[in-house]
Amino acid sequence: MAKLGRILLIVLLVLLALVIAAAVAVETRWARGLMEDQLSQRMEGRAVNIGDLEIDWGFPLGIQASDVQIANADWAEHEQLLSVDALDVTLKVGPLFRGQVALGTVDLQQPTVHLARREDGTTNWDALTPDEEKEDKEPPVQPDIIRIRDGTFTYRDEALDADIAVTVQTEESEEQRQLQVTGRGEFQGETFQLDAQGGAPSEALEQGSRYPVTIDASLGDMRLGFEGESLNIYRLEALHGDIEFTAPDQAQLTKLTNLLDQPGLTVPPVDLQAELNHQDERWALENIQANAGSSDLSGSAAVRLTDTPQFDVQLDSEQINLNEFGVAEMLAEKRDPANRERGAKVGVEQSTEEKQQEQEQEQGGEEPSWDQRMSDMLAPLRDYAGNADVQVGELILGEARLSDLALQGSLESGRLQIDQLNAAQDSGGLGASGWIEAQEDTIRADLTANLDHLNLGQALQPFGMEQLGIVDGQLHGAFDGDALRISDTQLSHDKPEQELHIQAQIMSREVPDTEAPGLHVEGQGTRQGEGFEFNLTMGPLLDLKAEDQPYPVEGTLTSGETRATIDGSITQPLELKAFDIRFDIAGPNPAELNPVTGLSLPDLQQYQASGRMQLQNQLLRVTDLRATIGKSDLSGDVRVDFDGRTMLWATLHSNQINTNDLIKVAEAADTADQQDPEQFKSPGEVFDHEPLDFQVLGQIDAEIRYRADNIIAKDIPMNDVVLDASLDEGVLQVKPLRVGLGGGDVSVDGELNAREPALQGDLSLSIKQVNLTPLLESADLPQLAKDSAGVLGGKGNLRFSGESVAELMAGLDGVIELAMSGGYLDALAVEVVGLDAGEALVSAVSDDQRVPLRCTYVKADAEDGLVTMENFYINTADTNIIGGGTINLATEQLDLVIKPNAKDFSVLSADTPVELNGSLGDPKVSVLTGSLVAKGIASVVGALVAPPLAILPWIETGTGEGTGPGCRQALQEFQQPQEQ
Structure with missing residues (x-):
């Protein structure tokens, strides 16, 4: 104006x-x-x-x-x-x-x-x-x-969306002549009004005259009043008077801050009274009495508008609540890019600096180093000078509260001198002094701090550092733009919620053949009552101008009998962008580290692991991996790419795997899962309704190749393992998973799709030449292995979908076929079917409790959880047994009939059918006689329609026929009486 x-x-x-x-x-x-x-x-x-x-x-x-x-x-x-x-x-x-x-x-x-x-x-x-206008022209x-x-x-x-009209009029009386100014209009959709009075207009042009000015202006609910005088008002050489400003509407103030390029900043209702003084280049507010929301301020603030503006601030406040100004939300937006994106959608604009940084990154520019970013952030310090003396009774930001805050310092030539910085926090606090200087592309600093039970997590919560604990001690550090030097530093760190306590001595140390000092950190601590010690040394530290220059790090960590060593280098350690480290860790049991690490490592036998870890351009490599856990070993290479969607590549090999070691890992995982599976079952149910969680499949992509040469398993005679698997956006493909078992092998190919809440799967199963004798012997069933075991073969294709095991079984589709040659019926039936069912079946077939098996064949077809027994065939020396029926996996109900066909018709008992029904959890077995025989015969008609000869094309693959007399011969013998 x-x-x-x-x-x-x-x-x-x-x-x-x-x-x-x-x-x-x-x-x-x-x-x-x-x-x-x-x-x-x-x-x-x-x-x-x-x-x-x-x-x-x-x-x-x-x-x-x-x-x-x-x-x-x-x-x-x-x-x-x-x-x-x-x-x-x-x-x-x-x-x-x-x-x-x-x-x-x-x-x-x-x-x-x-x-x-x-x-x-x-x-x-x-x-x-x-442009040549001279402001000082008279x-x-x-x-x-x-x-x-x-x-x-x-x-x-x-x-600015402004439309204002002002009228100017001189009014005269015998005593005086005055200038009257009246303005009306709109600004940013708000009503604008102005009423101002001045002295005689000619007095405004008089050199050295003091011109009286009274202003009463309003914009919406905001009001500005001024009453004072000006020296040479046309140039505003001097101005003195009382100023009042009130703004009860927070929405109007927020709109005004957006015009001032401060998006996201909100201002609570304001009430300000002060004395305005302007002389030449100096502007000052004195005798300030201000309130903004629950915050208050008193004192004075002045600025001298020279080429380098100089300020002088002396302020006192009982409370400043920065939360009411939206500062906590602004910090949260900067920490979380997703929040910033959401904020932009609702009209919160990014600053010009943020936009420029994003554009540079999109154009492939390298992200600046931390000291460059600090220099950019503190760059305004180079444009100002002055002194500050600020006293605040309580400062509130986020959940952080600091009391008795006192700051005394000065700013000159880009150097912020902190003469005193004190703050109290509950029963603790801090005191600091020193200086920090913003240079063109880096910073320099020399700071000393005394920390007295300071809760850093609480103090720095608005900056997203809630995880930090309580710190005591002294810290002195200096940064000269090339290296950080720390001296006379002893710190203790406590996190009571984790029962963690650390004491450390930190100091810089000279490194041979280098100019910059390294760092030595030594100390001890306890976690959950378990003690540990650490000793780390580093090479030239924080040589951050050469961003590709790594510096060495080596040291040890011991806890009880566990010892870990590292030796390597880290590039830009404050940001952990790259490192190359060899590691070696050994101990009696990983679980012993749980109190120290806070992890849930399994309870295993003695272990050791070593290898090399490298991180470059968000690609993590683990090479030369050598690990042993108990009697198991693992070696190979692993790569993880964190650029974009996480991708894992792993090529692993084991000379020997002891399944007891793996069982302990699984037991530890089960123990960690606190949910009781029985709560998802109704009484008598076999399949539970607990929702399956396969979210982990959608979090990363992977390509895995694993080979194990020898498997030591007490309960299962496995030989080797081959696994080739890939994971792509929630779809797991296994081609194949092959396990050597009982002299033969079991192979599974398939796909699991976890992209939707309901898991979808398609599996292909192949069983070849699996000898049950060693399988049963390893399961501590030697008699069963001797009298009943044969050679098993089979194949199947299954499809399923569901969000729980019960849903998966209820929607099962597919076909499965199994064949076995050799063995005996008596012990096998008792062991597999159950004592009552076995005795019933053996009694139905023969008076002899030891019936030799020549061939067994089962084929089942499932559709929507309903399993139909298409073929059930057992060939013995004097009897062929056929069966049929259904198993409803959705309702968990059985309805099966088994009917023997005697080759020697003198054995009358051989024609007695056996019925299995009831639930899977509690099946019922009965022998059908008399009037019930017709029902038993009707139950197996479905099986008779598809005679056992249907298996002949498949049996020729030799999956179960290669041992014993063979199913082909048995089927031919079964077929001859029917043709006579």
């Missing part, structure tokens, strides 16, 4: 000077035209018109002009930038003889000025403010009396 007033004043004074020159020269139309042309040239070609020009040749000399106009920009709404209906000027004749111009009276009637600014920032007054003339009648000033700004 002041600048626009000066523009108007300069235009009027130039106009007056030209009119005076014209009056002295000649009173002709030709002279007026010459003056119009000259003034137009000064206005960069704007058209200038002067209507009538008259001179009253007397004492004093009078000049009258009418219809004075200066054209507006061609894009502006109003035709004229400036117009004056009438201008009446009197000149004192005496000074003219001395070569001076002295004005008596200047009378302006209906002066009108229309100012405008477009959306792109273009203004219609650019021609009035040339007004050429100072009239004794200035009268303004019905003056109008309008301002329209598309960028």
